[in-house]
Structures are given as C-alpha cells and as structure tokens.
Amino acid sequence: MNTLRFLAILALSTSMLSCSSGSDERAAPGAGPKNVAPAGEKAAAPIKLEKPTNSGPGFLTAFADVDQVVGEVPHSVKLGVEVVDGTGQPPFTYKWDFGDATEFSTDQRPAHVYKIPGSFRASVIVTDGKGQTDQDYVDITVNEDFEYAVTPDQLREALPLDDLLDKAQKAQKEAEKQKGAAKEGKAAASGAHPSGAQGAHP
Numbered sequence: 001m002n003t004l005r006f007l008a009i010l011a012l013s014t015s016m017l018s019c020s021s022g023s024d025e026r027a028a029p030g031a032g033p034k035n036v037a038p039a040g041e042k043a044a045a046p047i048k049l050e051k052p053t054n055s056g057p058g059f060l061t062a063f064a065d066v067d068q069v070v071g072e073v074p075h076s077v078k079l080g081v082e083v084v085d086g087t088g089q090p091p092f093t094y095k096w097d098f099g100d101a102t103e104f105s106t107d108q109r110p111a112h113v114y115k116i117p118g119s120f121r122a123s124v125i126v127t128d129g130k131g132q133t134d135q136d137y138v139d140i141t142v143n144e145d146f147e148y149a150v151t152p153d154q155l156r157e158a159l160p161l162d163d164l165l166d167k168a169q170k171a172q173k174e175a176e177k178q179k180g181a182a183k184e185g186k187a188a189a190s191g192a193h194p195s196g197a198q199g200a201h202p
Helices: 002-024 152-158 161-200
Strands: 062-066 070-072 075-083 093-097 111-114 118-127 133-143
Touching: 062 118, 062 133, 070 075, 075 118, 075 133, 111 118
Parallel strands: 070 133
Antiparallel strands: 062 075, 075 111, 093 118, 118 133
C-alpha cells in the first residue's frame, strides 16, 4: 500500500514538471514566431536590408556662355556650353542656332561672326545618351560700325554740298543787289525833296 502511494505521488510530480517546462517556451506577448527550421535542415540566415543609394546621374542640366555680348559689325564671338557635373548620361550632342538665319553648328564651342547689326539670341540644345534634352541661350547685341558706315561719296550724294554752296552764294548776291537798290532809291528820294520845297515857297 505504501509502495503504490509513493508511485502515484512520483507520477504526479513528473506530470507537473512537464507542464511547467512547456509554459516557459511560450512566446511573450508581442514577440514574433521563432525561425525554427524543419528537422534535418539549417535555419536560413536573416535578410539584411542595405541602405538605398542614388548613384545614377541626375537630370541633364547645361549652361551656355559667350565671350563678347556686345560688339560692332563684323562681330566675332566664341560660344560654349557646359554640362553640370553629375547630370545627364554621356555622350552629349549639341545643336547651336545663332539667331541670324545662318547654318546651325554641332560643336560644343563654336565660333561665329555676325555680319549685320541687330539683337540676336544664340541658343543651344544639348542631348545626352539617354535622350534627355536641355536648352539654354545667350543674347548678343551687334551695333553698326559708324566709322566706316558711310563713305565720302555716299555723304556727297546724301548732302549735295556744291549745290547748297551755289545756292547760298546766289542768295547772298541777290541780297546785296537788293540792298544796293534800296540805298540808291533812298538817296534819290532825299535829293528830290529839297528842290521841290524851294519851288513851292519863294
């Protein structure tokens, strides 16, 4: 009888220990499930997320420039365009329009001569290897070269100095002639007045 009681107590103690061990393995509130691999397989390594980087080129950005924005005919200029570092994808192509109805240029740094006076806008379109485009421009003012604008012969034709001088001389002679006639008339009038007065009053 004592032996049976001892065995019952031992069995009850073993059962209680098994239940206590199982409760300790329960996940704490809020904790995720454990990564438990099936029997005979290794657990997969956790995935590490790397910080994303922006190593690609930015949107194409270009700026145009010119060495002389103002000049006289004929006005020679040197133009250029630069692509901002880190923007666009090489290779780059260029198309310049000088604004004076002349041929376009595909050079990055073209030279050009403006042969007529006026205000002009030289613009350039830049295209990169991905097909992106950007455009910029510079304004240029070309003045007339007054030192050589009119030749002496053109000036004579525009201003007939010989004719003007001849007309001035004729006008001066006519004025002198009229002035002399006026003097003669005044002298004759003053000489006739005294003699008439003596005859009327003895």
